[in-house]
Amino acid sequence: EVQLLESGGGLDQPGGSRRLSCVASGFSLSNYAMTWVRQAPGKGLQWVSAISGNGDHTYYRDSVKGRFTISRDNSNNTVYLQMNSLRAEDTAVYYCAKSVVTRFHFDDWGLGTLVIVSS
Amino acid sequence: DIVMTQSPDSLAVSPGERATINCRSSQSVENTSNNKNYLAWYQAKPGQPPKLLIYWASTRESGVPDRFSGSGSGTDFTLTISSLQAEDVAIYYCHQYFITPQTFGQGTKVEIK
Numbered sequence: 001e002v003q004l005l006e007s008g009g010g011l012d013q014p015g016g017s018r019r020l021s022c023v024a025s026g027f028s029l030s031n032y033a034m035t036w037v038r039q040a041p042g043k044g045l046q047w048v049s050a051i052s053g054n055g056d057h058t059y060y061r062d063s064v065k066g067r068f069t070i071s072r073d074n075s076n077n078t079v080y081l082q083m084n085s086l087r088a089e090d091t092a093v094y095y096c097a098k099s100v101v102t103r104f105h106f107d108d109w110g111l112g113t114l115v116i117v118s119s
Numbered sequence: 120d121i122v123m124t125q126s127p128d129s130l131a132v133s134p135g136e137r138a139t140i141n142c143r144s145s146q147s148v149e150n151t152s153n154n155k156n157y158l159a160w161y162q163a164k165p166g167q168p169p170k171l172l173i174y175w176a177s178t179r180e181s182g183v184p185d186r187f188s189g190s191g192s193g194t195d196f197t198l199t200i201s202s203l204q205a206e207d208v209a210i211y212y213c214h215q216y217f218i219t220p221q222t223f224g225q226g227t228k229v230e231i232k
Contacts, residue, residue: 035221059220103219106161109168
């Protein structure tokens with residue numbers, strides 16, 4: 001059974017940093033691209049960042065470029081999202097999702113982890 | 120960015136009746152090299168992650184009841200629930216994965232009348 005388990009959420013002040021993790025099980029992580037999608041309270045889904053299966057290619061939405069870094073450790077079945085210079089508008093539930101390649105639909109999602117940025 | 124606009128924002132349908140959700144993209148999400156529309160539909164229930172229902176605009180994900188169907192091409196797409204069941208109460212999102220950044224519709228809330 002495919003499982004994606006996010007962790008690392010919490011409360012941060014503006015300007016702070018946090019690293020999210022997504023641990024994968026039930027499939028070979030290296031064969032899949034991984035994406036972080038977020039959902040602000042009461043809002044819709046927003047694509048944040050994606051990484052190819054071997055980690056060679058990464059993609060970001062403009063609002064997080066230069067602040068967030070996506071990475072992966074396939075040997076430990078984990079994908080990361082390093083978030084720096086956090087802003088209030090980064091407050092959201094962050095989901096990791098898997099797809100065959102980066103330009104593909106998401107066939108499995110994790111349960112999400114909540115990040116709150118507030119002073 | 121491609122803007123995905125869903126309509127309506129919400130709808131209430133009697134059990135057993137048809138529910139139709141529309142999704143329009145601000146530019147085509149069809150890849151003319153493979154004739155595929157890079158459009159998916161997800162169902163999201165409170166406290167649960169989104170669940171893939173439809174991909175390539177009209178291909179039903181394995182295990183999804185056949186009352187769910189998708190259609191459309193280019194910029195206009197539709198998700199149809201042919202006979203609404205109580206367990207279909209959820210928010211439905213369309214998603215284009217053709218152009219980065221990938222974008223989602225704002226969601227359509229489906230309720231039982």
